Amino acid sequence: MAKTFLPHSITISILLKESIGWARQHLFSSFGNSILTITVFSILWFFVPQLVNWSLIKATWVNNPIACQVNGGACWGLITDKYRLILFGIYPYEEQWRPFVAILLFIAIMLIVANPRFWKLWLSSLLALTLAIIATLMWGGIANLPFVSTDRWGGLPLTLILSVTGIVLSFPLAILLALGRRSKLPIIRTFCIIYIELWRGVPLISVLFMSSIMFPLLMPEGITIDKLLRAQLGIILFTAAYLAEIVRGGLQSIPRGQHEAADAIGLTYWQKMRLVILPQALRLIIPPLVGQFITTFKDTSFVIIIGLYDLLSSTRVALSDPQWQRFYIEGYLVTALIYFVFSYVMSQYSQYLERRLDINMYSK
Amino acid sequence: MLKDEIIISLKNVNKWYGTFQALCNINLNIKRGERVVIAGPSGSGKSTMIRCINCLEEHQSGSILVNGTEVSNDIKAIEKVRRDVGMVFQQFNLFPHLTVLENLTLAPICVKHISKSEATDIAMKYLERVKIHEQAEKYPNQLSGGQQQRVAIARSLCMYPNIMLFDEPTSALDPEMIKEVLDVMIELAKEGMTMVCVTHEMGFARTVANKVVFMVSGQIVEINTPDELFNNPKEERTQQFLNQIIRH
Numbered sequence: 309m310a311k312t313f314l315p316h317s318i319t320i321s322i323l324l325k326e327s328i329g330w331a332r333q334h335l336f337s338s339f340g341n342s343i344l345t346i347t348v349f350s351i352l353w354f355f356v357p358q359l360v361n362w363s364l365i366k367a368t369w370v371n372n373p374i375a376c377q378v379n380g381g382a383c384w385g386l387i388t389d390k391y392r393l394i395l396f397g398i399y400p401y402e403e404q405w406r407p408f409v410a411i412l413l414f415i416a417i418m419l420i421v422a423n424p425r426f427w428k429l430w431l432s433s434l435l436a437l438t439l440a441i442i443a444t445l446m447w448g449g450i451a452n453l454p455f456v457s458t459d460r461w462g463g464l465p466l467t468l469i470l471s472v473t474g475i476v477l478s479f480p481l482a483i484l485l486a487l488g489r490r491s492k493l494p495i496i497r498t499f500c501i502i503y504i505e506l507w508r509g510v511p512l513i514s515v516l517f518m519s520s521i522m523f524p525l526l527m528p529e530g531i532t533i534d535k536l537l538r539a540q541l542g543i544i545l546f547t548a549a550y551l552a553e554i555v556r557g558g559l560q561s562i563p564r565g566q567h568e569a570a571d572a573i574g575l576t577y578w579q580k581m582r583l584v585i586l587p588q589a590l591r592l593i594i595p596p597l598v599g600q601f602i603t604t605f606k607d608t609s610f611v612i613i614i615g616l617y618d619l620l621s622s623t624r625v626a627l628s629d630p631q632w633q634r635f636y637i638e639g640y641l642v643t644a645l646i647y648f649v650f651s652y653v654m655s656q657y658s659q660y661l662e663r664r665l666d667i668n669m670y671s672k
Numbered sequence: 673m674l675k676d677e678i679i680i681s682l683k684n685v686n687k688w689y690g691t692f693q694a695l696c697n698i699n700l701n702i703k704r705g706e707r708v709v710i711a712g713p714s715g716s717g718k719s720t721m722i723r724c725i726n727c728l729e730e731h732q733s734g735s736i737l738v739n740g741t742e743v744s745n746d747i748k749a750i751e752k753v754r755r756d757v758g759m760v761f762q763q764f765n766l767f768p769h770l771t772v773l774e775n776l777t778l779a780p781i782c783v784k785h786i787s788k789s790e791a792t793d794i795a796m797k798y799l800e801r802v803k804i805h806e807q808a809e810k811y812p813n814q815l816s817g818g819q820q821q822r823v824a825i826a827r828s829l830c831m832y833p834n835i836m837l838f839d840e841p842t843s844a845l846d847p848e849m850i851k852e853v854l855d856v857m858i859e860l861a862k863e864g865m866t867m868v869c870v871t872h873e874m875g876f877a878r879t880v881a882n883k884v885v886f887m888v889s890g891q892i893v894e895i896n897t898p899d900e901l902f903n904n905p906k907e908e909r910t911q912q913f914l915n916q917i918i919r920h
Contacts, residue, residue: 462775506904569765569824573779573831574754587769 373631383635387642390626394643397462403454410442414468422657424664439473458536462617462625464646466536470608470618475601481544482551487581489556500552507549513610515542520614522572539611547604554596556588558589591665595635598658602651619643678837679704679738679866687720687735687890694720697733697763704834707867709877709898712887713913721887722761722837725868726757739834751773755783758828761780762840764820766812772799772823784831785800791830798826802856818849821854831915836860838869874917878902886910 324670334346369388376383387394395411396404417438420426420529445658446465449455461469519542520535527533563586570580590597603655617625622644627636680702687695695717702708705904711716723729724736727750730828740755743749750852766775776795780786799805804815814819821841828836838857842850854876861867861880862890871877877884877898884901886894886909894907905911 356772516701560843565761565763565765566767569761569767570762571728572726572754572757572782572880573758573827574751576751579782584767588767591769669722 313614337404344446359479365503376378376635383638386626386632386635386638390629390632391655393463393626394619394623394639395463397466397617398460399462399465400454400456400460401454403448406445406448406456407461407463408446410465413438413442413445414465414472418472422661424661435476441478442469442642451486458534461536463622464619465606466611467605467619469544470540470611471601471605474539474547474604474608478544478551478604480549481548482555483586485548486555486559489552490559504549504552507546512543512607514544516610516614518542535554536612536616539616541613543604543608547600549604550596550600554593554600555589555642556594557648559618561592562589588640594658594662596663598661599655602654604653605650606647619646677704678702678838679706679739680868681735682721682724683735683737685721685724685731685736687717687724687729687731694890695724698713698734698890698892700885700895702866702868704866705775705864706882707861709881709884710868710870710887711872711874711884712893715889716887717890718887719808719839720871720890722839722868725835725837726754726759728759741759752766755831756833757831757837758831759837760821760824760828760839760841762843764812764817764824764844766820766824766827768812771809772804772815775812775823776827779827780830795826795832798829801829801859803885810901816849817854819844821845821849821853825853825856825860835866838867838871840870840872842871842873874902874918878895886913887894888913899905 319363326631332447338343342611361383363383367384368376368379371385371389373383373385376385392401392404397408399407413516417435421431421435442465444450445453446461446469447456447458485500485504487502488496491497491500519538566584567580568589570584575583589610608618611618612621613622620643623639627633627639632639678701680700682698682700685695685698686693698721700721711721712718720729724731725738725743731743736778738753741749741752741756743753752853766772767778770778773792773795776798777788777791780791780794781788796805796808799808802825803824804819804822807815807819807823812823815823821848825841827835841857847855850873854873857867857869857876858880869876869881881898884898885892885897886901886905886907887907894901894905894910896906901910902914905914
């Protein structure tokens with residue numbers, strides 16, 4: 309209240325004093341910190357103006373490659389010209405509303421799945437249904453939707469299909485593998501160990517390569533399985549092996565007493581796992597779990613080597629247009645931004661989830 | 673229901689961990705309604721013995737009969753035994769991700785398939801008996817050790833067991849909380865529950881036990897009424913052990 313009546317000069321001097329105090333405390337608290345602050349600021353001083361200059365001031369926003377060369381800055385016209393190719397790949401142009409709706413459906417279902425309030429049995433049915441709708445929408449061939457073969461799917465929807473389906477289907481498989489690896493039955497345990505170690509022993513790129521080159525050779529003549537489906541299967545089986553080890557880590561950190569108490573009150577093995585052990589184990593492993601989800605999301609870009617047009621490959625296709633060829637930095641920057649947004653949201657979500665579930669379990 | 677019916681019977685039970693023999697030729701009969709306290713120095717196989725009764729540990733030879741069922745590897749037999757036998761642990765072992773009420777209703781709903789509202793009624797009845805019904809919606813970690821152990825007792829009782837096993841139920845508690853747990857156990861004894869308790873609470877043994885089983889190195893050394901065992905131990909090892917506890 310009193311502050312509003314102070315003359316300006318005094319208000320400013322108070323502000324100045326406060327900000328000097330703040331800077332001393334947070335930026336120059338010791339000799340080492342002062343050096344660090346000065347170094348960081350000089351680096352920013354050097355790069356930020358150049359970046360702003362290139363990406364905003366000297367940038368060209370109109371769809372004209374010649375103008376770009378004259379201005380010398382970033383050429384965002386590439387994006388306005390090619391954004392549909394980047395986002396949807398070579399999906400038939402007039403049908404691109406379908407992958408667009410697919411993206412919206414993906415985002416909607418992910419928002420629902422992310423909310424712990426909806427973690428009920430019906431959610432898995434809803435998830436399966438949504439994935440089925442997305443697949444139907446993309447494929448077509450029914451109602452008035454023309455059929456679009458998976459060769460022409462591409463861009464962001466393909467990346468989302470591969471990663472979301474990969475994560476959703478590999479997760480239950482991973483839980484079974486992790487439980488199997490701790491099983492007392494030697495056959496099941498050996499099988500799970502061999503599976504996990506074999507898949508973890510090869511890089512994803514070779515898995516995809518095998519799925520596209522080797523697998524058809526092993527199939528009987530006349531039978532072909534869709535290339536996308538094969539890649540998807542490879543991603544699921546590969547991710548499951550990694551997730552299984554993360555889940556096993558969680559299972560091992562649950563004290564033996566929890567198993568014994570569940571046994572003693574008469575729960576069966578599956579009831580014990582479903583109701584007592586897994587709910588506790590899974591919340592302990594949220595950070596590495598989400599880390600693996602992010603890795604899987606980004607790793608789907610490897611499908612470029614088997615000729616599928618995911619977000620990264622479709623960007624490359626967009627850049628193969630001779631008039632835009634030299635502006636690849638702009639193209640890849642935008643693609644990177646899309647990857648970043650999805651990954652960052654997942655990472656933030658992991659932290660939110662940890663806090664939220666922790667409050668439930670240990671609230672004092 | 674016969675008064676003298678034998679409800680737990682161990683015959684020549686042996687158990688090894690590798691080459692270490694944890695139980696040697698255990699023979700013990702417990703009648704319905706009897707309260708038995710198992711005493712002995714640590715590492716004498718007390719806990720191992722009662723954990724064999726509900727098959728948390730497997731015995732390698734001899735036979736254990738619980739309420740007419742032979743304890744074996746057979747899943748059906750294990751299920752039957754565990755429905756008859758409740759167990760309370762030293763570390764409480766409540767499920768930290770479930771509320772107190774959910775801890776109690778879990779097994780009745782999943783194992784006995786009774787409705788949620790009925791299970792809640794039973795749970796609230798037992799929570800009132802252990803004087804903790806106001807905390808039904810809290811999580812275990814919000815309760816004190818003594819309260820948690822009383823919840824654990826109530827959790828076992830919700831399954832209407834014929835037999836209750838107690839594995840050092842007060843050993844992890846602060847001294848001021850021991851009484852509230854023992855009071856609940858004394859109450860239970862008065863109602864005629866068959867109880868087998870591993871405990872160092874000799875006062876409790878004197879008050880409620882029909883007999884005290886004294887064990888050393890996996891063997892039963894002496895079985896007697898508390899008065900006889902505490903006042904005139906027949907065996908030297910019993911005497912030594914009692915001297916050690918009483919000196920404290």
